[in-house]
Amino acid sequence: MAKKFDKPKMVPVPSHSIIPERDIDKSPILECSHLGIDFGGLRAVDDFNLTIGRTEIAGLIGPNGAGKTTVFNLLTKVYQPTRGTILLDGMDTSGKTTVQINRMGIARTFQNIRLFSNLSVEDNVKIGLHNQEPYSMLSGILRLPNYWRQEKAAHQRALELLSIFDMQDLAGVKAGALPYGAQRRLEIVRALGTNPSLLLLDEPAAGMNPSETAELMENIVKIRDTFQIAILLIEHDMSLVMGICEGICVLNFGQVIAKGTAEEIQNNPEVIKAYLGTHKEA
Amino acid sequence: MKRLSKTSRANGLTYVMVVAAFVILQALSAGGGLSSTLQGQLVPICAYVVMALSLNLTVGILGELSLGHAGFMSVGAFAGTVAAVSLQAALPSAPVRLLVSMIVGAGCAAVAGFLIGIPVLRLNGDYLAIVTLAFGEIIKSIVNNLYIGMDGVGLHVSFLKNTMTLGEGGRMILNGPMGIPGIQKISTFTAGFLLILVALIIIFNLVNSRAGRAIMAIRDNRIAAESVGIGVTKYKMMAFVLSAALAGAAGTLFAQGQTAVIATKFDFNTSILILVFVVLGGLGRMWGSIIAAAALTILPEALRGFATYRMLVYAIVLILVMLATNNPMLKSFFARIIPKRKGASVDG
Numbered sequence: 323m324a325k326k327f328d329k330p331k332m333v334p335v336p337s338h339s340i341i342p343e344r345d346i347d348k349s350p351i352l353e354c355s356h357l358g359i360d361f362g363g364l365r366a367v368d369d370f371n372l373t374i375g376r377t378e379i380a381g382l383i384g385p386n387g388a389g390k391t392t393v394f395n396l397l398t399k400v401y402q403p404t405r406g407t408i409l410l411d412g413m414d415t416s417g418k419t420t421v422q423i424n425r426m427g428i429a430r431t432f433q434n435i436r437l438f439s440n441l442s443v444e445d446n447v448k449i450g451l452h453n454q455e456p457y458s459m460l461s462g463i464l465r466l467p468n469y470w471r472q473e474k475a476a477h478q479r480a481l482e483l484l485s486i487f488d489m490q491d492l493a494g495v496k497a498g499a500l501p502y503g504a505q506r507r508l509e510i511v512r513a514l515g516t517n518p519s520l521l522l523l524d525e526p527a528a529g530m531n532p533s534e535t536a537e538l539m540e541n542i543v544k545i546r547d548t549f550q551i552a553i554l555l556i557e558h559d560m561s562l563v564m565g566i567c568e569g570i571c572v573l574n575f576g577q578v579i580a581k582g583t584a585e586e587i588q589n590n591p592e593v594i595k596a597y598l599g600t601h602k603e604a
Numbered sequence: 605m606k607r608l609s610k611t612s613r614a615n616g617l618t619y620v621m622v623v624a625a626f627v628i629l630q631a632l633s634a635g636g637g638l639s640s641t642l643q644g645q646l647v648p649i650c651a652y653v654v655m656a657l658s659l660n661l662t663v664g665i666l667g668e669l670s671l672g673h674a675g676f677m678s679v680g681a682f683a684g685t686v687a688a689v690s691l692q693a694a695l696p697s698a699p700v701r702l703l704v705s706m707i708v709g710a711g712c713a714a715v716a717g718f719l720i721g722i723p724v725l726r727l728n729g730d731y732l733a734i735v736t737l738a739f740g741e742i743i744k745s746i747v748n749n750l751y752i753g754m755d756g757v758g759l760h761v762s763f764l765k766n767t768m769t770l771g772e773g774g775r776m777i778l779n780g781p782m783g784i785p786g787i788q789k790i791s792t793f794t795a796g797f798l799l800i801l802v803a804l805i806i807i808f809n810l811v812n813s814r815a816g817r818a819i820m821a822i823r824d825n826r827i828a829a830e831s832v833g834i835g836v837t838k839y840k841m842m843a844f845v846l847s848a849a850l851a852g853a854a855g856t857l858f859a860q861g862q863t864a865v866i867a868t869k870f871d872f873n874t875s876i877l878i879l880v881f882v883v884l885g886g887l888g889r890m891w892g893s894i895i896a897a898a899a900l901t902i903l904p905e906a907l908r909g910f911a912t913y914r915m916l917v918y919a920i921v922l923i924l925v926m927l928a929t930n931n932p933m934l935k936s937f938f939a940r941i942i943p944k945r946k947g948a949s950v951d952g
Contacts, residue, residue, distance in 0.1 A: 398831060424833035436828035438821050448814075449821045453833045455814055459842060462813025463806055469813065476814075516832050 349412060351376050351427075351520050351552045352397075357406035358576075359396060366392045367576045370406070374520065374569070379546055379553045381567030383560075383587075385596060389576040390556045391433055394522050397554075398430050399423050411519065425453060429518035431509040433525050433556075439498030443489065446497050446508055447480040450515025454479070483511045486548075487541060502529050507538075514545065521545070523555040527562050535559055539566050564588070572596065615808045618891040622804065625898075626797045633793070641905055647861030649901045650796025651677075651854045656881035656893035657803045658850035663879070664888030665811060666843040667823030668725075669733040672740025673878050675720075676713040676848040677855035678870035682747055684709030684856025685784050685865060689777050690754050698790040706799070706856045713852020716743065717845045725840045740875050747867035752778040783866030784859070791861035799857055800894070803850050807890060810846070819843045884926065 350373045357370040367389045374380050382390050395401045397408060399420050408415045410426055418426065429450075438446050448455075455472040462469050484490045487507040492500065497508060506526055513521055526542070527535045539562050546553055557563050563570060564584040572580040572587060574596040580587055587593055629646065632638050655677060662670045688705035695701040720739045724732055753760045755774025762768045765780060778784050810816040818839045821829040830836060859865045881900060885892025903921065907914045928934055 400827070420830040421833050421835055424831060430831055432828065432831075436825045436831075438824035438828065440824050441817070441820055445817055445820075449817050449829070449834070450832050452814060452818055452821075457814060459810065459813070459815040462815055463809045465809060472814070512832060 349376075350374055351378075351411055352554075353407075353409040354397075355407055355409075357393075357396060357403050357408065359392065359401055359404045365576055367396065367573075370396075370573075370576075370578060372571055372578075372581075374552050374554060376519075376552055377546060377550055378568050379542065379555070379566050381563040381570040382554060382556045382573060383558070383563055383570060384573035388573040390573055391524060392576075393573070394430060394524055394556065397423075397522060398428055424516055424518075427517075427519035428522065429513035429516045429520075430522035431506070431513055431524055431526065433528070435502075435505050435509060437497045437505055437508060437512075439496070441497060442493065443484065443495050443497050443500065443508055444477070444480050444493040446512050447483055447515050448476050450483075450512035451476050451479060452516075454515070454517055480515070483514055486514075486545065487511060503534050506530070507541075510545075514549065518551060520552045520554065523553060523557075525556055525558065527557055527559045532561075535562055538562070542566055611812065614891075615804075618804060618808075618894070619801070621891060622797070622800055622894065626793075629793070642902070645902060645905060646793040647791045647796050648858060649898050650793065650800055651858035651861070652878070652881065652901050653800050653894050653897040654796075654803045654854035654857070655851055655878045656885065656897040657800070657807060657890060658847045658854065659878050660882045660885070660888065660890060660893045661807055661810075661843060661847040661850070663882050664886075665807075665816070665823065666819055666840060666847075668840070668844075669729070669879075670736040670844075670847075671733050671872070671875050671879065672720075672736035672738070672743070673847075673851055674870040674872070674874035675740035675743035676717060676851035677858065677874070678743055678747055678867060679716045679848075680706075680709035680713040680852025680855025681859035681865050681870065682750075682778060682784065682855075682867075683712035683852070685787060685859045686752055686759070686777050688790065688856075688860060689784070689787075690759060692788070698788075699792075699795065702790045702792075702795055702856075702860060705860065706853045709856030710849040710853040713855065714845050714849035716852075717848025718841070720848075721841050721844045725837060725844060737872065737875070740870075740872060744867050744871055747778075747870075748781050750778055751776065751780050781866065781868075783864055783869075785864040787860065787863055787865065789861055789863065791857050796857055796861075799853060803853075804890065806846070806850070815839060815842060880922070884922075884929065886929075 352372065352374040354370055354372045358368045359366050370393060372380075382393060384390055392401070396403050399415070399418055399422075410423075410428060413426070415423060415426065438449060441449070455476045457468045457472045460466075481490045481493060484493060487510070489504065489507060489511070492504065497505065500508060506528070510521075510523065510526065523542070527538055530538060542553060542555070543566055545551070555563075555567070567584065570582065570584060570587045571578055572590070572593050579592045579596055580590045582590070629638070633643060633646075655673065659670065659673045662668055662673070684705040687708035688701055691701055691704060695704060720736070724735050724739065727735055749763050751762045751765045751768055753768050753770045753774055753776045755771035757771055760768055760770060770776075811820070818829070818834045819842070821832075821834055822836050822839055826836060855870070877900075881897040882893055884900070885894070885896035900922070904914060904918055907917050910917045
């Protein structure tokens with residue numbers, strides 16, 4: 323299995339030349355410092371610091387409205403942060419667009435599923451492969467040899483990626499006709515198609531039953547192991563978060579209230595307070 | 605769970621349909637089985653079919669409503685015809701001249717599409733539709749006030765007739781509101797048929813390629829398309845310019861089949877008429893556009909028997925057809941007859 327999904331050779335990080343003593347393998351893939359965004363007078367996220375290792379599975383949790391999805395939108399530049407910096411692989415991402423961020427190596431899924439629902443499952447994955455199969459529009463229209471070669475490779479690759487979730491038999495099905503759980507899985511496959519170094523999953527287990535969730539947990543770990551990438555996930559299902567996340571960050575009202583391993587988080591009084599509230603003494 | 609039909613099969617059927625229609629009509633016309641009115645309608649039908657196909661690229665595949673498509677037809681018609689008239693001496697062979705003028709027409713329309721696309725494609729939905737409408741009218745006004753003359757030196761272009769002084773043997777080609785009179789009819793049914801084939805090949809091959817998938821991804825979900833690294837503006841522009849170029853070629857074909865063309869022919873009504881073809885035939889469904897364009901171009905002629913009430917009957921027929929094609933009972937009836945056809949987003 324590991325052979326099959328071998329990641330293409332790691333491209334040297336441009337910052338390497340600037341900081342020669344930097345150890346690429348040990349350096350974090352993502353470093354956010356003092357990240358913040360205001361919507362008018364509302365501080366949606368403030369002073370958000372997070373570091374994620376190259377092959378780490380990290381969790382971002384917090385009560386509803388804590389600003390978790392806003393953090394994802396900041397990382398992928400759907401919103402430009404008001405304050406703070408995001409370093410991806412040691413490179414500053416300020417001023418980049420969503421498209422450029424994806425090419426730099428961040429791929430994501432969405433809380434409210436955003437598939438290309440009129441297109442087939444295979445086409446959805448191939449759209450994820452968009453920047454991995456470079457041929458011009460002209461060679462597509464004229465069906466030049468390059469077109470056939472790239473399309474064949476894309477077809478193979480799409481089926482390979484779909485086989486992670488055993489979905490290769492659904493390749494011809496319209497994406498919008500898939501059941502809910504399969505749509506969530508397809509979003510992950512599409513994101514993987516862009517060859518990311520950091521995968522952001524926004525509530526991947528939402529709407530799944532316990533056995534589906536357990537299967538998803540295994541698959542997330544499998545994806546990390548085969549692709550050797552970092553994964554940051556938002557999730558309300560604590561069995562999933564506590565089960566697979568190596569580092570957990572808890573957000574409440576836009577601010578980080580706790581960071582640490584599953585055990586540390588579970589025993590943190592701040593976290594318990596945020597989720598359950600405090601007992602008011604009469 | 606519905607399975608997607610093999611798109612290539614549906615596309616193949618569309619090609620077969622077009623070729624079969626061409627062969628049958630050619631045979632009928634050779635055997636004298638076609639009335640002279642219908643004979644005269646063949647080239648305009650081909651032009652409108654290509655117009656419908658090209659608009660379907662913008663509306664059905666890119667998912668943006670354009671209400672100014674006749675503007676690109678106009679650019680193609682006048683640029684192509686000016687090219688054809690000025691090359692009359694240099695290129696005596698009519699088919700070659702038609703080909704060159706079509707390329708000129710398509711190229712000029714593509715440039716117009718690019719320039720209009722810069723402001724227009726920043727907008728979305730209804731706003732985009734309204735602005736394309738405005739640009740369609742602007743093109744009409746510009747052409748309506750444009751004078752082009754030719755003499756030994758070359759082409760002269762002016763917005764004011766009285767400023768143009770042509771050399772000896774010079775003559776006006778485009779005469780402002782009078783348009784271009786006395787066109788040599790070099791468009792043939794065969795040329796129209798070939799243009800339809802080229803348009804189909806371009807659109808089908810585009811849709812089943814990387815660029816086409818990117819365009820449809822933008823249509824289905826722009827935010828998701830950006831999240832997988834697709835440059836939205838680039839692909840929107842690509843589809844829009846290609847659509848304009850095809851409309852330009854269709855405009856040249858149309859104009860070269862008339863004895864005269866005037867700018868007011870390509871107004872808002874024409875844009876809407878083409879949109880009717882596309883909506884009636886089904887968004888993203890190319891064979892639908894072809895049939896709708898052909899049928900609705902013939903219909904007014906076929907209804908001549910109703911004399912004064914012709915356009916009234918035309919409107920009623922249109923309403924009935926729209927109702928019928930959207931009737932769920934009829935739809936499920938057709939779905940049972942041709943089960944494989946259903947569920948595809950883009951098929952022939």
